[in-house]
Amino acid sequence: MIETAKANGLDPMTYIGSLLDELAQFPEWRKSLDLGDYLPWNYPKLMAIRDKA
Incomplete structure (x- = not known):
């Protein structure tokens, strides 16, 4: 999960939290x-949609 988050340009700790x-x-x-x-x-994409609402 951590490596997949990194591979997708996400900070793993922020993503998991x-x-x-x-x-x-x-x-x-x-x-x-x-x-x-x-x-x-x-x-x-999910967070972008949620932030617009």
Whole structure:
């Protein structure tokens, strides 16, 4: 996970900390398929969309 974050240009500690914060708020009704949005290569797009809202 750390190496994948690095390979995708993310700071691993920031990514993992943010990921844990986000997933702690992940509602039970969301589908497990939505978890793919939190993978390192999709995460910057997800955060950009969330920050615009």
